Amino acid sequence: MDVVSPELNSLLPDEIMDTEAIEDVPQSQPDETAVQSEPSDDTSVPMETDTPLASENLSLCSDATSTEPTQALTTSATTGNPIAVSISTATITTDSVTGTIVSTSGLQKLTAPFTISPANHQIILNKVASSQATEAAKSAGTPQVIKQEGQKLLVTAIGKSGQPIVLQLPHTGSKPGASQTSGDTKPQTPQFKVVTLGARSELKPVVGSAGNQVTTLQPQQLKTVQIAKKTPTSSAAPIKFIITKTVNSKGLSSPTSVPPVIAGRVLTQTSPVMPPRTITLSEPHNTSIQSIAGKKIAISPLKTPSKNIKPVQSLAVGGVGGSQFKTIIPLATQPNVQQIQVPGSKFHYVRLVTATTASSIGQASGPSTSSIQTAKPMVVNTGAVRMSVPIVPAQPMKQVAPKPLTSAAQIVTTTQTQQRLIMPATPLPQIQPNFTNLRPGTVLAPAPGGGNVGYAVVPAQYVTQLQQSPFVTLAGSSGFPASTGVQTQARLPLNGLSTAEATSRPRKPCNCTKSQCLKLYCDCFANGEFCNNCNCNNCFNNLEHETERLKAIKTCLDRNPEAFKPKIGKGKEGESDRRHSKGCNCKRSGCLKNYCECYEAKIMCSSICKCIGCKNFEESPERKTLMHLADAAEVRVQQQTAAKTKLSSQISDLLMRTTPVNSSGGGRLPYTFVTKEVLEATCECLVEQAKKAEQTFQSQAEAERMILEEFGHCLMRIISSAGKAKADSASISC
DNA sequence: GAGTTTGAAACT
DNA sequence: CAGTTTCAAACTC
Numbered sequence: 001m002d003v004v005s006p007e008l009n010s011l012l013p014d015e016i017m018d019t020e021a022i023e024d025v026p027q028s029q030p031d032e033t034a035v036q037s038e039p040s041d042d043t044s045v046p047m048e049t050d051t052p053l054a055s056e057n058l059s060l061c062s063d064a065t066s067t068e069p070t071q072a073l074t075t076s077a078t079t080g081n082p083i084a085v086s087i088s089t090a091t092i093t094t095d096s097v098t099g100t101i102v103s104t105s106g107l108q109k110l111t112a113p114f115t116i117s118p119a120n121h122q123i124i125l126n127k128v129a130s131s132q133a134t135e136a137a138k139s140a141g142t143p144q145v146i147k148q149e150g151q152k153l154l155v156t157a158i159g160k161s162g163q164p165i166v167l168q169l170p171h172t173g174s175k176p177g178a179s180q181t182s183g184d185t186k187p188q189t190p191q192f193k194v195v196t197l198g199a200r201s202e203l204k205p206v207v208g209s210a211g212n213q214v215t216t217l218q219p220q221q222l223k224t225v226q227i228a229k230k231t232p233t234s235s236a237a238p239i240k241f242i243i244t245k246t247v248n249s250k251g252l253s254s255p256t257s258v259p260p261v262i263a264g265r266v267l268t269q270t271s272p273v274m275p276p277r278t279i280t281l282s283e284p285h286n287t288s289i290q291s292i293a294g295k296k297i298a299i300s301p302l303k304t305p306s307k308n309i310k311p312v313q314s315l316a317v318g319g320v321g322g323s324q325f326k327t328i329i330p331l332a333t334q335p336n337v338q339q340i341q342v343p344g345s346k347f348h349y350v351r352l353v354t355a356t357t358a359s360s361i362g363q364a365s366g367p368s369t370s371s372i373q374t375a376k377p378m379v380v381n382t383g384a385v386r387m388s389v390p391i392v393p394a395q396p397m398k399q400v401a402p403k404p405l406t407s408a409a410q411i412v413t414t415t416q417t418q419q420r421l422i423m424p425a426t427p428l429p430q431i432q433p434n435f436t437n438l439r440p441g442t443v444l445a446p447a448p449g450g451g452n453v454g455y456a457v458v459p460a461q462y463v464t465q466l467q468q469s470p471f472v473t474l475a476g477s478s479g480f481p482a483s484t485g486v487q488t489q490a491r492l493p494l495n496g497l498s499t500a501e502a503t504s505r506p507r508k509p510c511n512c513t514k515s516q517c518l519k520l521y522c523d524c525f526a527n528g529e530f531c532n533n534c535n536c537n538n539c540f541n542n543l544e545h546e547t548e549r550l551k552a553i554k555t556c557l558d559r560n561p562e563a564f565k566p567k568i569g570k571g572k573e574g575e576s577d578r579r580h581s582k583g584c585n586c587k588r589s590g591c592l593k594n595y596c597e598c599y600e601a602k603i604m605c606s607s608i609c610k611c612i613g614c615k616n617f618e619e620s621p622e623r624k625t626l627m628h629l630a631d632a633a634e635v636r637v638q639q640q641t642a643a644k645t646k647l648s649s650q651i652s653d654l655l656m657r658t659t660p661v662n663s664s665g666g667g668r669l670p671y672t673f674v675t676k677e678v679l680e681a682t683c684e685c686l687v688e689q690a691k692k693a694e695q696t697f698q699s700q701a702e703a704e705r706m707i708l709e710e711f712g713h714c715l716m717r718i719i720s721s722a723g724k725a726k727a728d729s730a731s732i733s734c
Numbered sequence: 735g736a737g738t739t740t741g742a743a744a745c746t
Numbered sequence: 747c748a749g750t751t752t753c754a755a756a757c758t759c
């Protein structure tokens with residue numbers, strides 16, 4: 001039997017995890033301001049499904065045994081295109097929390113109904129035991145109803161080869177270990193929208209009903225859960241994520257008849273450019289039933305911020321190149337990281353998937369764990385916003401606050417998943433309200449004994465780090481290297497991207513020694529970034545110390561809710577309106593040194609500053625002089641750099657052209673002819689050129705150009721003469 | 735590179 | 747909230 005492993009979850013867009021969004025889709029909750037405020041149109045949801053799906057299929061299945069019925073979870077999303085998660089011939093069985101195998105149907109049971117077991121918080125596909133219910137449902141001809149209380153259906157993980165794929169539902173009830181996460185476990189009425197591929201209009205909300213009834217969905221040989229993601233026309237449009245079931249051609253039942261679905265919500269999609277892509281996760285080895293215990297679905301409340309993110313989220317999965325799309329980035333190490341960039345949020349959502357040690361991968365009969373061997377990091381760059389921007393960009397970009405952590409917390413706490421959610425160091429203002437919902441210490445950490453699958457939300461910087469270094473090991477809680485911190489990892493050789501990245505996003509490495517990089521003293525931490533290539537000691541600002549880090553973040557926010565907001569507020573337009581949010585308190589620097597945060601930010605002090613002896617104001621002569629000098633110095637440096645570059649280029653070019661001639665003769669190179677006399681003559685030429693430029697009132701730059709040009713001429717003459725002399729000598733010798 | 739200065743952050 | 751301490755960056759030599 002195939003079970004969808006929690007890793008399957010990783011391929012899914014974050015919004016899938018957002019149960020709140022699910023609720024929003026069918027009906028707007030009064031308390032859900034974010035969603036309500038936004039013009040959410042449920043009708044738009046089905047629209048998403050019909051987007052052109054000519055998509056490339058990305059197979060994450062490491063195992064190639066395609067002959068066997070496999071579970072395919074495909075997610076495709078492009079602008080206006082739905083992301084489809086299809087589970088084909090899925091024999092998805094869910095086991096109880098305890099790990100009890102619910103059903104043991106093998107692959108042969110392709111017709112098994114698609115069921116969702118609220119008790120197990122899982123979705124069961126093709127569960128044999130539930131055949132009756134399925135039949136009843138089929139006979140009724142009505143869409144399958146997923147009955148659950150306070151639970152939301154989540155696609156938890158990507159199945160690993162040979163491992164069962166489990167669609168897991170979050171636990172509603174509080175359980176041990178829930179204490180770690182936000183304690184909000186109040187039951188929520190699950191609301192599901194079911195959209196079948198073929199009939200988009202058939203978006204059907206499935207409302208969970210009380211009781212732990214296992215609802216069997218339509219039996220199909222091939223069942224596809226499709227998550228449609230649509231690009232909202234307006235930024236205000238709520239992001240909805242819909243998981244629709246698609247019936248493959250081989251499906252016995254009509255697609256429209258059964259909307260087996262999984263809860264989802266419509267996600268807005270950012271980049272319309274990319275064609276939809278589909279990631280198919282196949283589970284070749286599905287013969288054995290496997291307990292899913294410990295497989296959890298981590299829902300990141302942080303993902304919801306993308307709701308309001310103006311740029312639509314692009315859920316396209318697959319292509320590496322598409323920056324605006326979820327990109328799968330292969331890591332050399334086994335741990336898999338999926339990275340998702342949310343525009344404006346500066347965060348990457350990284351699912352850390354570490355191999356489960358106990359898993360018997362590839363063994364058809366043996367119990368399989370949910371670890372993914374081939375899971376690859378996925379990056380969704382939904383917006384043009386660069387991740388390197390300050391945590392809380394001052395720009396007016398509006399982001400929808402993530403759904404209350406209640407649901408997320410619920411999932412995190414109750415489920416024993418091996419995923420862990422790492423809170424971003426930089427709580428966006430939009431996000432922050434949700435953060436506040438978390439109880440202190442709510443780490444969004446995996447439940448005790450959590451496993452290797454990690455689901456983390458980390459700053460973009462760190463994602464970049466991960467991308468840069470293939471050697472980075474993102475270990476799960478169980479598999480952490482003993483002492484290899486992220487900072488150490490970050491120092492590992494970068495994967496070619498380092499240069500470009502460094503160029504595009506320079507950041508000073510910190511040198512923290514005592515703060516563990518978990519206080520605002522540390523610029524990295526203050527900027528919501530993980531330390532990377534830093535010189536810090538005992539750094540805790542990394543994934544390995546996520547607990548401590550989250551705690552530190554919480555502490556900072558408790559102390560100052562604005563702690564992670566940018567200090568320099570951005571004005572309406574132009575930099576002139578920028579000003580320090582709190583103002584400086586300089587006493588001795590006159591606010592004309594970089595000690596002053598205002599001066600450092602190249603802005604003038606304002607009335608809110610409490611500085612003494614401030615000279616950093618518009619009319620300040622000191623400031624003007626300083627700025628003038630600074631500008632002049634900068635210009636000079638630039639000119640000098642350009643001149644040197646040009647000269648070097650010319651010399652190099654000349655040598656390259658002349659070298660062959662000389663080398664052919666086997667004699668000395670032309671520059672060896674630069675004797676003292678030649679040098680003096682050259683200098684005279686250059687001086688004369690400078691005089692000429694001065695007499696003609698040429699600008700400095702032009703003068704430098706003229707001098708350089710003359711120098712080039714001199715070199716040419718020298719080389720020419722040298723070459724000629726050499727040729728003559730060669731002819732004589734011959 | 736070592737030592738000093740500085741002001742924000744953290745603490746009391 | 748004010749004063750003090752801690753901290754790491756900026757600066758100087």
